[in-house]
Amino acid sequence: MSGTPRVGFVGVGLMGHGMAKNIVEAGYPLTVVGHRNRDPVKDLKTRGAEEASDLAGLAAAAELVVLCLPGSPEVETAVEALLAAGFQGTVVDCSTSNPVSTRQLAARCAAAGAALVDAPLSRTPKEAWEGTLDCMAGGAEADFERVRPVIDCWAGRLLHVGDVGAGHTMKLLNNFISLGYATLYSEALAIGAKNGVDAATFHDVISGGRMDCGFYQTFMAYVVGGDPEAHRFALANAHKDMRYLVSLANESGISSHVSSVVKNGFAAAEAQGRGADYLPTLSDFVQDMNGIRRDER
Template sequence: MTSTGERIGIVGVGLMGHGIAKNIIEAGYPMTVMGHRNRAPIEDMRQRGAGETDTVTQLAAVSDIVFLCLPGSPQVETVVTQILKDKGAVHTIVDCSTCDPVSTRSLAKACNEVGIAFVDAPLARTPKEAWEGQLDTMVGAGEADFARVEPILKCWAGRIMRVGDVGAGHTVKLLNNFVALGYAALYAEVLAIGARNGVEAATFRGIIDGGRMDCGFFQTFMQYAVDRNRDAHKFTLRNAHKDMRYLTGLASESGIASHMASSVKNSFATAEGIGRGDDYVPMLADIVAELNGITRKEGSDRA
């Protein structure tokens, strides 16, 4: 177990944050977590030796480095604003959420003005890899800030890529998600067209499987679309819509025409708009089918 003087605070001990917190404390870092209504991960961290606070103010008073694993920019902005107001012990904030890079750069500027470093280190892979300490992270940070936090990132990440200065991590994460979510929208529409014309999802999977267009995302998508494994890709349509809103906003702020991104965003906006935001991304296949009058029976597509 490593001995270190850096005290770690974590806000957002959820699906991803729990694994991150577990691996950091196992490496010997003193830790405090902020409590929330889902008590199971909080109690687990307490049993592992973490302290618990009820507020950001209390957390900032006893933490040198604060990790954030939150739903998005509004929640991150609220926490960072409180840390700046409190002027506690914090010297570095590491944001592992998926956020709007425009907001990230603004927060970093405000933090730097009071001597707090801001690092964006969004995540890739799943809660399973978070627990195993094998997440991917794309880091936006200056060289000195990156060097300071890298040993802690290594506690929970198997692949660490510094992709540029502050904001670059969140930018790359959104680009990565755009590719994945673009595939999801494409697959969902392909399956609907196929079903209407007598081609079942299993047949289409068999054509792509093992060929040049195969990929890990295709496999997990089809594990739901064909095999009906609801847990194949546990990322909600609501979160997908949020990420695509950030991506199209970034494109607009950058002066980039975003025809494809806007179309993909609208697929997820529709899903959330009809009340399916808590469904997972591969379930977009069902939604597109239903909107086109196609129903699924016993694992098959029927027009």
């Protein structure tokens, strides 16, 4: 790979748009594949990016390809298409993927003369645009060092956490903790509402205390502040991540008492047609499910 590699990007959606913007503004030749939302593609092209019509075209145009996709099925399809087109560079998977799949794809890449680094993300589209995302990367040391300068374009904090698959494992653990908090907050708010403690009072007590944290603040920015954009992460994505985490626990022979309960809450919300709603609305779902009126909240 050259000193300033030609970069390809697949998935210029909520997170990927800002990430790709930072890559091209850092001076890397960037090629993107068309996205169902044309606005990010048009914006990136005004900043100097090129557009490939398909993954075969992207494989020919890039030495390093970044993936920012919904999950493992989409990642598997993209990697297979790149390899089928003769790609022999490095794939950087920034999706939240199943580590079992990630390790299998890494072996497929190695057999084809390519490499794979898993580099999932933490934080929100705001930090993606600002280039201050958290990133946890898994892969061989040499592969990690090769892609580090590109990751640095969008990451304010970058940690190499182990071999291939370790990045996605750590991301699922991170999300398990945060989604577990969302589940706890939602049930606590429901219990409070049924017993004369409204959300504003709850927030007055928790905010600024030992149980406060950045995640709590964005969650409550919707609950008490009414900001629908406070935490732009869909309940369907939360359900998907928890399915991966429970699957990984099962694969590892670990009992999954807590993670299964958290997963089931998001499964129920998605089954009720709320999958596209953002994470803090889990509190609405739990209270609706328990018959709690709006004026009790």
